[in-house]
Amino acid sequence: MSTIDSVSKAIALKHEIHTLVSKQDTDFDSAVLDLNTQISEMAEAFNPYVNVENVPGARTPKWYTLDIDFVTGETQAKSRAFEISSEGAFVMSSLQAYFKYTSENASDYYPDSNTLAFGSTPSGRYMPISTFPLIGDGVLQNIVQIAGSSPSDFTVNDFVSQGMYDIPEFSLNFELESTSQQWCDKWIPGGLVYTANNPLYFSGGCYVDRSERLIVTAAPDIRVPVGGTVRLVLHGYQILGEVTPEDTTRI
């Protein structure tokens, strides 16, 4: 082999190695890039804050109450709002609804004081906001005898007549003021907020954000038999701190 041939062969080999290195590096880089892209996509898809439990901040139990006052005989719906503190988002666990008698007028209670001459009133006592928890779970009842929608049928010889008449019948509606988002598509019967034995439990990590207002409307299904206050109790926990679910996450 001539010197020139040897040089040519060496040069060809050098090119071959160059091509090999160049091609294989490109393939390798491409494969590495592809893997990196997949990892990046996975990291993008993984949101560590997707659940409200992962939002940082100290938790503290919290109760909010809301009173909506009614006088005897009212038939119109009324609204008031829970106002969440600026401490942080409030995550709801449960809701209870009560009716607290406020009327100190004995004649407001059924039957009027002329019939039974009440010496005092149940003012300050708590009742359910619906007869449903009692009727649904109690013994079979002739409902028109114990829970009419207007007072009547009382006879002193039959002490159970309209015995539940003074228990009101309310339906509820909820709306987040900031977004005008309705929580209900229709009125929710107060009897389904339970309370007699259990609260209504929320799930899914629902929350009301800091300083947000939750408007509650209570509508009498029958005329309010005795003046009193619809008293709602919202229980859950507050996430204290600057971080809220809404502004740091995609929850």
Next chain:
Amino acid sequence: MESKDLEQEISSLTAELLELKNEYATLDSSRFVELESLQARFDEFRKYSLLDSKKRLRDIAGRRTPKWYVVDIPFAYGATTPQTSSVEISVRPFVCTQMQSIYLITDEDPTHFPKVGDPLANSAVNSAGRYYPTTAYFATESTLKHSWNAITAMQPPVLGTSPNPAWHSNVIGELFSNYSSGGTDYRFVGWNYPDFDFEIKIANSGRRWTDDKIPAAAFYGASNNPLFLGHSGFVDANDRLEVTAHPTARPSSEPSINAQGICKFVFFGYEIDTPLILSDVFGY
């Protein structure tokens, strides 16, 4: 440099280049093997991890807001046939965690209720605006457990003047019965309670949540608890929840629905603020 030395140098260089080529090929091959192994491990991890896939509702990002949907199913006094009604889901998918049903009485005719007083007479009032359960099951259970047990425990038993409605003869047949005596129609305390079986269907997808008619008692509600779903059911945005209520109480030759009202089937849970179509995400 001599020509001979030059050729030797070239030959040596060529040999080194060949050796380099072989070493590089070996190295490159092992690099790719390692890379492939890494890719395989990554694929395996992704396949079984929750990081890159949405396998549960909790993996879906988006604010949760409590949500009730109520399907209103009206029944006239005397109705006997099943009725179907539905409700449309909003622009956000709905996750149902609890169900219950309730019966709003709208009947304003006192003659549709059992008579009251002593002597018995039609009530002067009605109970429109009050609520019945959608089944007498729980109240019957309470009657058997508490009322009848209490009566049985008392000696002598409490008696009234038959057929005074305060009086019980401690037989189940009487609780829901009616009869005529001396020109007067008597009805007992269970007379007005409706009883339903329910079917639930997701209208657009055609998915059925019930394979057959499910007794109202199975959804609780009347027992101070809803039915908590073992696995949350979702309904996509703009889909419809459809409920069929079948009256089941059939006193002989008497109407099935003894008090006009609205059967309200209530779905409770939360909605998620997301544009995702959940059935696409989960593949069903």
